[in-house]
Amino acid sequence: QVQLVQSGAEVKKPGASVKVSCKASGYTFTSYGISWVRQAPGQGLEWMGWISAYNGNTNYAQKLQGRVTMTTDTSTSTAYMELRSLRSDDTAVFYCARVAVTGWYFDLWGRGTLVTVSS
Amino acid sequence: SYELTQPPSVSVSPGQTARITCSGDALPKKYAYWYQQKSGQAPVLVIYEDSKRPSGIPERFSGSSSGTMATLTISGAQVEDEADYYCYSTDSSGNPSFGGGTKLTVL
Numbered sequence: 412q413v414q415l416v417q418s419g420a421e422v423k424k425p426g427a428s429v430k431v432s433c434k435a436s437g438y439t440f441t442s443y444g445i446s447w448v449r450q451a452p453g454q455g456l457e458w459m460g461w462i463s464a465y466n467g468n469t470n471y472a473q474k475l476q477g478r479v480t481m482t483t484d485t486s487t488s489t490a491y492m493e494l495r496s497l498r499s500d501d502t503a504v505f506y507c508a509r510v511a512v513t514g515w516y517f518d519l520w521g522r523g524t525l526v527t528v529s530s
Numbered sequence: 531s532y533e534l535t536q537p538p539s540v541s542v543s544p545g546q547t548a549r550i551t552c553s554g555d556a557l558p559k560k561y562a563y564w565y566q567q568k569s570g571q572a573p574v575l576v577i578y579e580d581s582k583r584p585s586g587i588p589e590r591f592s593g594s595s596s597g598t599m600a601t602l603t604i605s606g607a608q609v610e611d612e613a614d615y616y617c618y619s620t621d622s623s624g625n626p627s628f629g630g631g632t633k634l635t636v637l
Contacts (some may be wrong), residue, residue, distance in 0.1 A: 441595070446626070448573075448628075455616065455628060455629070455630050455631040456565075456573065456616055456618075456628040456631070457624040457628070458565075458627065458628065461626075472531075472625075503635075506572055506573070508573075511578075514561065514578070514579065515620055515624065515626065516561075516563045516575070516618060517565075517575065517579055517618075518578075518584070519574055520562075520572040520573055520574070521572065522571075522572050523572055
């Protein structure tokens with residue numbers, strides 16, 4: 412079954428870091444890229460960045476440059492997103508999404524991981 | 531960042547046609563995509579490359595694009611189509627962006 416399975420919810424204090432995982436199955440992991448998209452409570456979707464599972468190349472949204480790192484582990488077909496120096500407005504559901512082969516869009520999504528930042 | 535503008539809400543009665551628009555400066559040269567997000571769920575792709583429908587998406591969903599505006603049309607909207615809809619595209623440099631989302635009410 413083609414799917415992306417994400418890690419569980421996290422609660423973090425301001426200033427801490429969080430690392431969310433996204434395990435792919437049912438397809439050749441290295442043939443696709445993975446993007447991360449977040450959604451604050453009651454808000455819209457925000458693209459965070461992309462990583463190539465083939466060669467590890469990354470492209471981050473400008474507003475997150477310096478705070479976010481995306482990595483992959485091809486041995487386990489898992490993508491990771493680490494966000495540092497967390498603030499309360501980073502509270503959101505974080506989704507991983509597979510980037511389609513035929514174009515720059517997302518054809519498969521994980522179920523999301525809620526990260527709550529609270530003191 | 532690149533702005534894609536959607537109406538905040540659209541409301542139709544069951545069986546009517548719902549149209550959701552998305553405007554963006556780069557749309558004449560870039561494809562538009564549409565995602566449906568039901569409450570508490572992950573987004574689902576309903577239209578790609580302006581007008582193509584992924585397998586499993588009902589035929590009542592269609593898309594079009596002309597100039598700086600893309601449109602998602604739901605012909606004969608059903609109660610189960612009630613959701614938030616997001617358009618998505620890239621700017622002229624290839625940077626991804628989502629529209630602000632449109633809440634579709636079917637009642």
